[in-house]
Amino acid sequence: MPHDVSLIATIAAAFGLAMLLGFVAARLRMPPLVGYLLAGVMIGPSTPGFVADVHLAGQLAEIGVMLLMFGVGLHFSIDDLLAVRRIAVPGAIVQILVAVALGAGTATAWGWPAGAALVFGLCLSVASTVVLLRALEAKGLLESINGRIAVGWLVVEDLVMVLVLVLLPAIGGAFNTTGSEDGGPVSGVDLLIAVAITLAKVAAFIASMLLIGRRVLPRLLWSVARTGSRELFTLGVVAAAIGVAFGAAALFDVSFALGAFFSGMLLRESEFSQRAAAESLPLRDAFAVLFFVSVGMLFDPTVLWMQPGKVLAVVAIVMIGKTIAAVLLVLAFRYPLNTALTVGASLAQIGEFSFILAGLGVALNLMPAEGRSLVLAAALISIAANAAVFAAIEPLQRWIRLRSALARRLEQRDDPLAQLPTTVDQASLTGQVVLVGYGRVGRRIGATLREHHVPFVVAEENRGIVDALRQDGIAAVSGDASTPEVLIQAHIARAAVLVIALPDTLHVRRMVEIARTLNPGLLVVLRTRNEDEARLMRDEQLGDVFLAEHELARGMAAHVLTRLRGPAEGRALAAQG
Numbered sequence: 001m002p003h004d005v006s007l008i009a010t011i012a013a014a015f016g017l018a019m020l021l022g023f024v025a026a027r028l029r030m031p032p033l034v035g036y037l038l039a040g041v042m043i044g045p046s047t048p049g050f051v052a053d054v055h056l057a058g059q060l061a062e063i064g065v066m067l068l069m070f071g072v073g074l075h076f077s078i079d080d081l082l083a084v085r086r087i088a089v090p091g092a093i094v095q096i097l098v099a100v101a102l103g104a105g106t107a108t109a110w111g112w113p114a115g116a117a118l119v120f121g122l123c124l125s126v127a128s129t130v131v132l133l134r135a136l137e138a139k140g141l142l143e144s145i146n147g148r149i150a151v152g153w154l155v156v157e158d159l160v161m162v163l164v165l166v167l168l169p170a171i172g173g174a175f176n177t178t179g180s181e182d183g184g185p186v187s188g189v190d191l192l193i194a195v196a197i198t199l200a201k202v203a204a205f206i207a208s209m210l211l212i213g214r215r216v217l218p219r220l221l222w223s224v225a226r227t228g229s230r231e232l233f234t235l236g237v238v239a240a241a242i243g244v245a246f247g248a249a250a251l252f253d254v255s256f257a258l259g260a261f262f263s264g265m266l267l268r269e270s271e272f273s274q275r276a277a278a279e280s281l282p283l284r285d286a287f288a289v290l291f292f293v294s295v296g297m298l299f300d301p302t303v304l305w306m307q308p309g310k311v312l313a314v315v316a317i318v319m320i321g322k323t324i325a326a327v328l329l330v331l332a333f334r335y336p337l338n339t340a341l342t343v344g345a346s347l348a349q350i351g352e353f354s355f356i357l358a359g360l361g362v363a364l365n366l367m368p369a370e371g372r373s374l375v376l377a378a379a380l381i382s383i384a385a386n387a388a389v390f391a392a393i394e395p396l397q398r399w400i401r402l403r404s405a406l407a408r409r410l411e412q413r414d415d416p417l418a419q420l421p422t423t424v425d426q427a428s429l430t431g432q433v434v435l436v437g438y439g440r441v442g443r444r445i446g447a448t449l450r451e452h453h454v455p456f457v458v459a460e461e462n463r464g465i466v467d468a469l470r471q472d473g474i475a476a477v478s479g480d481a482s483t484p485e486v487l488i489q490a491h492i493a494r495a496a497v498l499v500i501a502l503p504d505t506l507h508v509r510r511m512v513e514i515a516r517t518l519n520p521g522l523l524v525v526l527r528t529r530n531e532d533e534a535r536l537m538r539d540e541q542l543g544d545v546f547l548a549e550h551e552l553a554r555g556m557a558a559h560v561l562t563r564l565r566g567p568a569e570g571r572a573l574a575a576q577g
Contacts, residue, residue, distance in 0.1 A: 006056060007053070010053045010057055013043050013052050014040070014057070014060075014290055014293040014294075015286075017039035017042060018040075018292075018293050020039075021036070022039075030383075030387060031383055031384070031386065031387065033128075034380060034384045036289050037295060037296040037376070037379070037383075038380075039293050039296060040057075040292065040297040041297070041301060042296075044296060044297035045297070047301065054298075057290070057293065058294055060287065061290060062256055063242065063287050063290075064289075065256060065257055065291060066241055066245040066256050066257070066259075067241060067280070067287050067288065068284065068288055070260040070280070071277070072129060072158060072264065073261040073266075073267070074268050074277045083148065083464065084148055084152040084153075085464075087149055087152075087333045087463075087464075088149060088152035088153045088156050089156050090329075091153055092156035093156070093160070094325075095125070095157075095347065096125045096126070096157060098321070099321065099325070100121035100122055100124075102317045103124040103317055104118055104121035105117075106313055106314070106317065107120045107121065107371070110310070112367075112368070115366040116361070116366055116367040118366075119168070119357065120374075122164055123371075123375045124375070125322075126158070126160075126351075126354060127322075127346065127347045127349055127351060128352055128353075132150060132346050135346070135387065135390055136150065136151070139390060141342065144461075144502065145460070145462050146342040146343070148462075149339060150342060150343050150347075154347075161357065162255075162258050162261060164357065165258070165357070166198060166202050166254055166258060167198055169364060170195045201252045201254060202254055202258070205248055205251075205258070206262070209244075209262045213262070217263065217266050217267055217270070218271075221233075221237070222270065224236040225272050225275075233276075233279055237267070237276045237279055237280045238280060240263050241264065244260065245260040245263065246259070247259065257356065291352070292352075296376070298359070299377070303377055304377060307370070311374060311377045311381075314374050315378050315382060319349070319381075322344075322348060323347060323389075326340070327340040327341060327344040328340075334463065336479065338393070338397055341396060342393060345392075349385075349386045350378060350383075351379060351383065354379060358371065358375045359372065420457070420491075428455035428475070429455075429457070429475075429491040429494060430491075431455070431494070431496045432455040432457055432491065432494070432496065433449060433456035433496065433498075433499055433560060434456070434459060434487070434492050434498050434499070435449075435459070436458075437502035438458050442460075444557070445499060445557045448557035449560070454560070454564060454565075457491065458476040459476070459479065459481040461480055461481075477490055481507075482511045482514070483514075484514050484518070487515055492519055495522060496523065496563075497523045497563065497564065498515050498524045498525070499560060500524070500527065502527070508537070508542065509540070509542065512524055512526075512543060523543070523544070524542060524544065525546070525560060526546065527546050528545055544559060
């Protein structure tokens with residue numbers, strides 16, 4: 001052809017091979033992301049055959065990073081994070097420190113300099129949000145307390161890594177002998193000045209986004225939505241993501257990732273945030289594929305047979321060291337073994353932030369290219385094995401409980417939040433409602449029951465919520481309601497109604513079976529997310545099933561009042577706006 005088609009060739013090869021290998025990975029019950037990374041390896045310079053344009057792929061990857069971080073911002077909820085802050089914030093920070101110590105210590109043992117060891121440890125400390133969200137969705141755990149803790153944990157990790165990305169160029173000179181103009185190392189004063197300037201720029205960017213962006217971006221999206229044009233709305237969302245990211249880099253010298261993240265976070269406050277997420281999803285997915293393909297292009301597969309010992313050491317840190325640290329931390333906060341294993345499995349992989357950090361470390365001459373290849377090798381192996389790690393949670397939990405006396409002692413009900421206080425009025429523990437789950441739906445149901453003076457006991461796994469409920473004078477117990485101990489503590493044997501306000505369908509059957517064993521005449525009210533689940537629950541006669549979250553809380557509460565107080569009061573509640 002008479003004109004240059006390297007961009008088209010790169011995109012065509014990347015998408016075509018990623019689709020093929022992603023399909024193969026999915027059929028093998030692995031995340032498609034593994035196929036995308038392998039596609040990059042096959043068209044990269046380290047393997048024979050067609051070699052795509054690495055420079056162009058890198059720029060396409062930058063767009064992928066922007067859209068990925070924009071998506072993270074769109075789904076970032078301060079309220080969801082605050083709900084699990086007591087475990088997610090300290091847990092994530094301690095786990096990052098443990099992973100950095102393991103990674104940096106291993107790299108130091110290999111003879112790497114301090115800067116390379118630090119960056120290498122940071123690369124191994126953060127898990128992939130993309131992989132985690134898809135794994136939790138596949139298991140139906142995304143809206144469960146275990147899922148919320150895992151997502152909150154990773155949100156804290158992501159925020160820490162965003163800060164690291166901003167500060168790394170400034171502090172990189174302290175470890176890089178080419179950091180100053182005279183070729184010598186940067187002094188401590190120069191380092192402090194560089195960090196202060198960087199933080200000042202970040203503060204200026206955040207202030208401008210909160211003062212100006214919070215007002216402008218949602219209004220802009222609302223104005224575009226009023227036109228009724230779908231393509232204009234999609235264009236507005238993408239323009240906001242990429243435009244703010246580029247402006248942040250050009251005006252404030254901060255990363256594309258930080259700019260895109262704040263753009264998504266501010267657009268989340270708009271009433272069109274869910275539509276923005278849905279409309280931008282196909283484009284985000286497409287450029288995310290290009291991002292992972294471009295990462296694979298940088299991978300040198302020779303590290304697998306040239307340095308197998310180092311690869312195994314890195315994989316052990318990611319899949320064993322991080323997991324054990326997370327499990328112990330969650331257990332230290334007195335959460336159940338199931339929660340600890342779920343969070344540990346969620347963190348037993350590394351992903352997009354690891355790639356970004358590794359690339360920046362190599363670009364700043366802080367880490368050798370070998371380090372990036374080791375990070376990519378560990379990512380490929382850990383992501384491919386993540387589905388199997390999640391599948392092993394239940395059998396591993398049974399095995400540990402059967403063989404470990406320590407595990408059984410840890411799960412004994414000596415937790416004060418796992419038992420109802422003796423001050424609870426015993427008269428309110430007969431004919432009461434047992435409300436499992438106190439999230440958005442559960443809170444509304446509870447408020448309605450209180451308004452109509454219906455006694456109820458809350459069973460909730462989030463210890464922070466249970467503590468707050470007790471301070472508010474509401475009877476609540478902490479624990480997994482799919483275990484007999486928790487339902488017994490909620491006095492299910494004398495209850496009139498069991499309301500399961502959780503969308504976690506995995507444990508609903510177990511809850512209902514245990515509850516009806518203890519109380520055969522119990523009325524059961526359930527919520528579900530889609531028609532298929534509702535039809536299946538009705539066929540199994542699990543209870544009265546409610547669908548559609550918008551009116552779910554009011555409908556379920558009205559149904560309970562109808563069964564307890566009569567049709568008139570239930571109809572009166574249902575008729576309210």
